[in-house]
Amino acid sequence: MSSDQTDVVIVGAGLAGGVTAARLTAAGLRVVCLEQGDWPDYDKARADFPDFEITADRYWARDPNVRRAPADYPVDDSTSDISALMWNGVGGGTVLYSAKWHRMTPSDFRVRSHDGVADDWPLSYEDLEPYYVEAERQFGVSGLAGDPAYPAGEGPPNPPVPIRASGRRMAKALNELGWHWWPGTNAISTRHYRMLNPCRQHAACMQGCPERAKASTDITHWPAAIERGADLRTGARVTRVLVRGDRATGVEYLDRRGALHKVEARAVIMCANGIGTPRLLLMSATAEHPDGLANSSGLLGKRLMMHPFGSVAGIFDEDLATHSGSWGQQIQSMHFYESDPSRGFVRGAKWGLQPTGGPLGLTRSYPWAQSREPMWFEHFHHTLARRFGHAPMWSLVAEDLPDERNTVTLSSEHVDSDGLPGAKLSYTVDENSKRLMEFHLARAVESFEAAGARETVVGPHVRSSGWHLMGTAVMGTDPARSVTDRFGRTHDIPNLFIFDSSTWVTSGGVNPAATQAALALWFSDALLRHGQLSRTDMRSGVTA
Amino acid sequence: MTDAPSGLDQSMLTDDEREAVYLLGETLIPEGSSGPSADQAAVATRFIDEFFAVRPDLHAGFRALLAEANLDHPRQWCERLERERPEDFSRLTFVIAGAYLLSPKARSWLNYAGQVGEPQDGSPQPEYAPGGLLDPVRARGPIYRPTDWRPAGGAA
Structure with a gap:
């Protein structure tokens, strides 16, 4: 077994890993990052080719159980209402995400105080605000400052994406209803900005952006981190985190040929997402830590949140060019x-208006099987022509309250290609989420009716929607009720950190990338500021 | 249906299978008042092969569906498949419609040039300038609850 040493070893090269590596290498630390997957192959980004819709769900498939790439590990979702979606490779979830970019609101950090449920975060919107601003610069976010859904402050660095005919139509309808709306905020550049190009509106953001317009950390963060000396090792599957007493000493990993290696480090930072991180820490159990590492609270792998997802499409008589955007x-x-308690639930959801893309997607069952207009046989041309270009869609992200019965554990039945146990999910969409979603879907239908839609199509609950994996190593101030402190440091093992969305206390009701990027910066700065891992302390022999 | 003889390219369809594609294609996508049928779009004769050239992973499952299709009553068979095995029906229609929409005739009917995109340069949008669509949203003021918000009647 080979062995080498570094200051920091990061497990996972996705959003949190990329942001963290860029920050720590800029501060002069030596960083090794172990990533089980590879760099995304943008030769397989086919938006400019006739076969785009046919090939989009092959290489870029979102469900690891469907994709079954060599880097993927099985996720047993047979006891989960929602399937977990992820990209195991450099860039992580940002390779596949739609790049909708939302800060959480101040109240999202105070759910216990405001609504009497769940917990408050051990930090506030105000704590994160400067990190949101920095993250928006790093990701070249486009949007418009001044959204009244948020406190006043600095906005994104790039102007918003075009409103297009569909956005204009719905904005007018929301104005008539007296409802809030705002230009879309996206981690999609609208002009040449650092390493990003302006978006050409292919509507291919989730199947390999062909323009380098969508910000993903394989583009926005890793090249700079590597330039500064980060050692990013792909095809490196971590098998366990190594500990001696209450200190982490490094990690072991298998390379693509199955050879075992060890990296010794002053600090280990987990950035393997809300499923991968608890899986690895559970796999790292020792005689001294029989329930897994950093699990004295018993909360490791619990409180899984996945954001129930909803969608409503409106079909209009006029062409709104919804194939692009x-x-x-x-x-x-x-x-x-x-929250409005009179609605019969707490918390809320964010709506994002998006295109519905090319014609093949409009023949698929989700959500279109709910349409009153049949698709096949003698109806084909009539129905497809009425949908194509005529159908904007609201996508709804609903707050998902934490519940300790929603868990990630190790699978006793499924193993990955190296024989390591897969993950098993147990997850139920709760009554609050169901009521919340029912309310929001009804309001979204109203908005399309106000806009003059000929038909509205409400997507049913869909299992394949677990884009956001949160909460399975919750942060907090009480070691008996949390896994890490508010800086991502585990209570049990002071040089073992968790910088990914496992640490989330509540989920908010918005897409999580903005908050996760800001958190990675917050965590990284705390790690540097507290000095235990500064270059000076590294060299002065802090015990590891 | 018979399997392709061993030694032949297993990614190709047999004549019988191609005939099944023709019948199912004409059933699912018959000629419309405005658009071409699957046969007129050359699904069975050309574009089914182009489809499987880029999605060979779907070939075996599709052939299995062809093997069980009742080609004497394709409409009834399709309707029953849709009703009783929607996931298999989805697999069938993904291939047939996918091949159809590779055809220039079909794309021309929809006036669809592909996801060719539309350049933009981040120029200011009049909707967002004073006097534009955002005015009433701005006029209503903040809608968020600040961090120091407390529920009416006391601290939570």
Whole structure:
């Protein structure tokens, strides 16, 4: 077994890993990052080719159980209402995300105080605000400052994506209803900005952006981190985190040929997402840590949140050019975002208006099987022509409250290609989420009716929607009730950190990338500021 | 239906299978008042092969569906498949419609040039300038709850 040493080893090269590596290498630390997957192959980004819709769900498939790439590990979702979606490779979830970019609101950090459920975060919107601003610069976010759904402050560095005919139509309708809307905020550049090019509105954001317009950390963060000396090792599957007493000493990993290696480090930072991180820490159990590492609270792998997802499409008589556009969102609404107990549930959801893309997608069952207009046989041309270009869609992200019965554990039945146990999910969409979603879907239908839609199509609950994996190593101030402190440091093992969305206390009701990027910066700066891992302390022999 | 004889390219369809594609294609996508049928779009004769050239992973499952299709009553068979095995029906229609929409005739009917995109340069949009669509949203003021918000009647 080979062995080498570094200051920091990061497990996972996705959003959190990329942001963290860029920050720590800029501060002069030696960083090794171990990533089980590879760099995304943008030769397989086919938006400019006739076979785009046919090939989009092959290489770029979102469900690891469907994609079954060599880097993927099985996720047993047979006891989960929602399937987990992820990209195991450099860039992580940002390779596949739609790049909708939302800060959480101040109240999202105070759910216990405001609504009497779940917990408050051990940090506030105000704590994160400067990191949101920095993250928006790093990701070349486009949008417009001044959204009244948020406190006043600095906005994104790039102007918003085009509103297009569909956004204009819905904005007018929301104005008539007196409802909030705002230009869409997206991690999609609208002009030449650092390493990003302006979006050409292919509506291909989730199947390999062909323009380098969508910000993903394989483009925005890793090249700079590597330039500064980060050692990013792909095809490196971590098998366990190594500990001696209450200190992490490094990690072991298998390379593509199955050879075992060890990296010794002063600090280990987990950035393997809300499923991968608890899986690895559970796999790292020792005699001293029989329930997994950093699990004295018993909360490791619990409180899984995945954001129930909803969608409503409107079909209009006129052509609204909905085959194209940033996807992403043209406009967004948070009119019903804050809690109103009279609705019969707490918290809310964010709406994002997006295109519906090319014609093949419009023949698929989701959500179109709910349409009153049949698709096949003698109806084919009539139905497809009425949908194509005529159908904007609201996508709804609903707050998902934490519940300790929603868990990630190790699978006793499924193993990955190296024989390591897969993950098993147990997850139920709760009653609050169901009521919340029912309310929001009804309001979204109203908005399309106000806009003059000929038909509205409400997507049913869909299992394949677990884009956002949160909460399975919750942060907090009480070691008995949390896994890490508010700086991502595990209570049990002071040089073992978790910088990914496992640490989330509540989920908010918005897409999580903005907050996760800001958190990675917050965590990284704390790690540097507290000095335990500064270059000086590294060299002065802090015990590892 | 018979399997392709061993030694032949297993990614190709047999004549019988191609005939099944023709019948199912004409059933699912018959000629419309405005658009071409699957046969007129050359699904069975050309574009089914172009489809599988880029999605060979779907070939075996599709052939299995062809093997069980009742080609004497293709409409009834398709309707029953849709009703009783929607996932298999989705697999069938993804291939047939996918091949159809590779055809220039079909794309021309929809006036669809592909996801060719539309350049933009981040120029200011009049909707967002004073006097534009955002005026009433701005006029209503903040809608968020600040961090120091407390529920009416006391601290939570």
